[in-house]
Amino acid sequence: MTLTDAPRDVRAATLTAIESALAQFDRAADHLDLSPDSRAILRVPKREWTVNFPVRMDDGRTEVFTGYRVQHNMARGPAKGGIRFHPATDLDEVRALAMWMTWKCALVDVPFGGAKGGVTVDPRLLSAGELQHVTRRFATELQGVIGPEIDIPAPDVGTNAQTMAWIMDTLSMHAGYTVPGVVTGKPVGLGGSEGRADATGLGVTFTAQRALAEAGIDLAGASVAVQGFGNVGEAAARLIHERGGRLVAITDVGGGVANPVGLDPARLKAFLSETGTIAGAPGTDPIDNAGLLSLDVDLLVLAALEGQVTARNADAVRARVIAEGANGPVTPDADPILAERGVITVPDILCNAGGVIVSYFEWVQNLQSFAWPAEQVADRLRQVIFAAYDRVSAVRDEQAVDARLAAHAIAVGRVADAQRIRGIYP
Amino acid sequence: MTASLEFDAPSAAPAFQVERRFVTVLGVRRPLRLVRFATGWLASVDTASDPTIGVDRSPYLAARAALEPLGIDMVEAMALVGPINDR
Numbered sequence: 485m486t487l488t489d490a491p492r493d494v495r496a497a498t499l500t501a502i503e504s505a506l507a508q509f510d511r512a513a514d515h516l517d518l519s520p521d522s523r524a525i526l527r528v529p530k531r532e533w534t535v536n537f538p539v540r541m542d543d544g545r546t547e548v549f550t551g552y553r554v555q556h557n558m559a560r561g562p563a564k565g566g567i568r569f570h571p572a573t574d575l576d577e578v579r580a581l582a583m584w585m586t587w588k589c590a591l592v593d594v595p596f597g598g599a600k601g602g603v604t605v606d607p608r609l610l611s612a613g614e615l616q617h618v619t620r621r622f623a624t625e626l627q628g629v630i631g632p633e634i635d636i637p638a639p640d641v642g643t644n645a646q647t648m649a650w651i652m653d654t655l656s657m658h659a660g661y662t663v664p665g666v667v668t669g670k671p672v673g674l675g676g677s678e679g680r681a682d683a684t685g686l687g688v689t690f691t692a693q694r695a696l697a698e699a700g701i702d703l704a705g706a707s708v709a710v711q712g713f714g715n716v717g718e719a720a721a722r723l724i725h726e727r728g729g730r731l732v733a734i735t736d737v738g739g740g741v742a743n744p745v746g747l748d749p750a751r752l753k754a755f756l757s758e759t760g761t762i763a764g765a766p767g768t769d770p771i772d773n774a775g776l777l778s779l780d781v782d783l784l785v786l787a788a789l790e791g792q793v794t795a796r797n798a799d800a801v802r803a804r805v806i807a808e809g810a811n812g813p814v815t816p817d818a819d820p821i822l823a824e825r826g827v828i829t830v831p832d833i834l835c836n837a838g839g840v841i842v843s844y845f846e847w848v849q850n851l852q853s854f855a856w857p858a859e860q861v862a863d864r865l866r867q868v869i870f871a872a873y874d875r876v877s878a879v880r881d882e883q884a885v886d887a888r889l890a891a892h893a894i895a896v897g898r899v900a901d902a903q904r905i906r907g908i909y910p
Numbered sequence: 911m912t913a914s915l916e917f918d919a920p921s922a923a924p925a926f927q928v929e930r931r932f933v934t935v936l937g938v939r940r941p942l943r944l945v946r947f948a949t950g951w952l953a954s955v956d957t958a959s960d961p962t963i964g965v966d967r968s969p970y971l972a973a974r975a976a977l978e979p980l981g982i983d984m985v986e987a988m989a990l991v992g993p994i995n996d997r
Contacts, residue, residue, distance in 0.1 A: 517994075519950070519967035875985045882989045893970075898984045901974055904966065 566640030685719025687838020739763025
């Protein structure tokens with residue numbers, strides 16, 4: 485995944501990620517009327533690690549980096565969640581992301597708990613060798629913490645298939661044999677799953693298509709704006725374009741491009757690989773994040789970072805449907821403003837769950853030493869994510885609540901139920 | 911320990927609240943009884959062998975526990991119980 489996300493200094497978050505995650509949990513717990521015991525268990529991470537580790541840099545200096553791994557809950561299975569390399573990553577952010585992973589895995593009913601990890605570093609400032617050293621040393625610090633039956637990392641912001649290959653190789657060297665199931669999102673040649681690279685974007689496309697249909701809009705011909713052109717945003721833009729959606733604006737870390745007639749994501753990707761940004765691509769007009777968020781479009785895909793639509797700017801949003809490709813891009817204080825204006829939001833733990841669903845498929849394939857063809861992966865992804873969409877819609881309609889509360893109530897209820905059945909040891 | 915016996919009687923503030931839903935599994939319609947106490951809910955369904963039972967602060971988790979022997983999952987339990995009215 486590339487670092488083509490909105491930079492933190494343009495964020496206008498009124499709530500931090502952990503505040504948003506806890507507010508969403510409390511709302512679901514209130515709706516379910518969870519017991520104080522269940523709330524106390526689920527409100528905090530089960531385990532968390534902070535590691536400070538030295539790395540020899542290319543110029544001979546020794547630099548100390550800080551990394552984190554948080555396992556929020558493992559009642560339903562081994563923990564699962566990505567590792568991000570980002571200069572603004574801190575423990576509270578990782579805690580929030582780990583909690584969201586717990587709910588996401590429960591909502592789509594894969595047998596995983598939730599985890600997340602990160603290193604506070606800007607990978608763009610490191611050489612390839614330095615990046616490998618940071619990755620391998622961080623993986624070593626996590627020895628015993630991660631593993632196929634314990635906690636399975638995956639790519640996230642600032643990390644990619646190569647990063648996962650280094651982690652897998654490092655832990656395999658320590659084990660003395662190859663352990664492919666220790667991470668997902670690996671290159672296909674090392675036991676990665678076909679379709680994993682596009683999985684999150686494909687899930688965003690599937691769920692956005694369903695939400696548009698609920699609004700009486702066909703994706704073919706729909707106007708679409710996409711915030712973020714990294715792994716998720718690029719794939720979503722490309723897959724939406726392939727299905728006839730008209731991409732009218734896209735932003736990335738370096739700026740944004742607009743064209744009311746439609747943008748070609750393949751050309752933008754080629755321009756990005758040459759220049760490092762899509763801004764200034766030929767045949768486009770410039771647009772910034774604020775301009776993109778306020779466009780009158782059928783579908784707005786938020787595929788950058790958390791805290792992009794808040795109570796401060798929700799009034800400006802004019803999209804009919806918001807698809808949350810990123811985690812927590814709409815803060816809880818913005819939700820009622822959007823709902824009042826009739827905006828349909830596909831909540832993040834449903835919308836961007838395609839990645840963890842195919843990660844689950846990859847883990848299963850690794851444990852079985854078997855590989856599924858791409859068509860089978862895509863077909864199973866569609867089945868799982870549509871089933872989750874149907875469950876959220878059913879609870880939303882039966883209980884007359886918004887989709888985010890329905891999704892969180894299902895997920896929190898499932899985890900609380902698993903926790904209740906397992907009981908408290910000893 | 912001490913214990914005493916009191917008989918419930920109709921009052922403006924009953925000590926518990928009873929609700930009933932129906933669930934049809936494999937063509938058999940069964941009542942799901944939900945009893946609300948001050949600190950939580952008791953749910954029960956009759957099966958061919960025994961009545962099931964689920965107890966929790968949450969009506970959804972109580973219903974889920976009572977319905978689990980019938981193969982009903984959390985989401986179906988939530989949809990079945992539906993909105994809970996505070997009385």
